[in-house]
Amino acid sequence: MTSERTDLPETPAFRAGLVALVGRTNAGKSTLLNRLVGQKVSIVTPKPQTTRHPVHGVVHLPGAQVVFVDTPGFFQTHRSRLVDTLHQRAREALSDVDVVVHLADATRPPGPEDEMVMDALEGAGRPRVLALGKCDVPRPHREAWRRHAGLYQLVLDVSGATGAGADELVRLLASRLPASDPLYPVEDVTNATRDFRIAEAIREQVYLQAGDEVPYRTMVVVDRVEVMPATATTPERLGIDATILASEDRYQRMLIGRGGARVKQLREFSRRELQRVLGRKVALSLDIRVDGNMEERG
Ligand SMILES: Nc1nc2c(ncn2[C@@H]2O[C@H](COP(=O)(O)OP(=O)(O)OP(=O)(O)O)[C@@H](O)[C@H]2O)c(=O)[nH]1
Ligand SMILES: [Mg+2]
Missing domain, CATH: 3.30.300.20 (K homology (KH) domain)
Structure with a gap:
């Protein structure tokens, strides 16, 4: 008879998976992605709906690989084919990820665009993390955001501009990824050609x-x-x-x-x-x- 130890949870040798960054337009998703990856893989501007295509940014850690998926931001404006396409791409990007990070712009109160994000999160049915962004500047609406904490597994503060909270975010996300071989070779930081x-x-x-x-x-x-x-x-x-x-x-x-x-x-x-x-x-x-x-x- 062989005896197997079942008292200790097994720690996988390696974890890897996809983590989508979603949020209203201008929340700072692409800025955060670039900060996490350590180089510019996604463009950033102050104008709405800058990101048009999901871009992967890969964070390589000793025991894990976190592949962040930047997505087009939700924007409430007059409807157009472009706006509809971008919202559709953002929703689709959530369908095959392991975790979703809702990056909220806590310099603004939760509004209709955030409701669009929450509807998309509901539809995706993935584990959710709420990242309260732009923590480098005063955020009068942080408490209003924290009232939504019950909808998320985890809430934390972060700044793509300064990197505050970024290491913590990566560490917590990595521990939630499944056991898997790396999805990207170690020299790659993005899927963008x-x-x-x-x-x-x-x-x-x-x-x-x-x-x-x-x-x-x-x-x-x-x-x-x-x-x-x-x-x-x-x-x-x-x-x-x-x-x-x-x-x-x-x-x-x-x-x-x-x-x-x-x-x-x-x-x-x-x-x-x-x-x-x-x-x-x-x-x-x-x-x-x-x-x-x-x-x-x-
Ligand atoms: N103070 C501050 N500003 C930020 C931060 N992150 C982004 N910004 C600013 O917010 C604006 C939008 O940043 P992006 O990273 O392009 O935002 P996004 O969420 O990717 O926007 P879309 O691609 O349009 O959905 C830019 O002017 C950034 O400089 C942050 O952490 N702190
Ligand atoms: Mg962007």
Whole structure:
């Protein structure tokens, strides 16, 4: 007869799984993701609905791997195909994750967008954690948020801007993941392809540099990426040709600006950001074209 020890719970050799970050738009999901991963994998702007696609950011720990899934934020505005698509993508992202972190913006009271988030959480039926974000600034609505604590397994304070609470969040999440082999090789921090990251870096500049409406009437496509060998006067560079597609002529005009000033600025800021993201010299050619079908593709 063999005897088996059943008194001690077994600690798995390795834990891994997916953790979605959801919340209203501007809650700071992408900022927190970048902080957790330790590098910029998702773009950040002060404008609503910056994130359009779920982006994975991988945190490698000695005994665990936490794969965070950034999602488009919930936004209450006039309905459009883009807004509906983004909400749908956020809901879908919850369907196959192990844990959901609801990142709340505790500088604001819980509102209709947060109700949309809570409905999505209800539909997903996954274990939930409430992260009260932006704890680096005064948060007059923190107590209003804490009244929802009963809906979550855990509530904690966090700041993507300073990193306060970030290690604690990762540790608590890792302990809730299932026993599993790593989902990503140890050298990977994201599922985003190089071309996706290039398009996103340019899209970030459209959000930052162009007028309020323009980002929602445009998308970025990468046409060509090619190494340009060093010459007598220039170092080796990555040559990138990209196009900003605008849904109508007037948005194209806004992006070009008077005498081409706006597109020149967009190109230069995008080039510098691309150099930061890719860690190498970049030569960027940026075209602005009208494509009436662009909104369909979001
Ligand atoms: N003070 C403070 N500001 C923050 C923090 N995190 C994000 N922000 C600011 O909030 C704004 C939105 O940040 P994002 O990270 O893009 O927010 P998001 O939730 O990803 O937004 P969507 O992609 O639109 O859903 C930016 O202006 C950030 O600088 C934080 O921890 N503290
Ligand atoms: Mg975002």
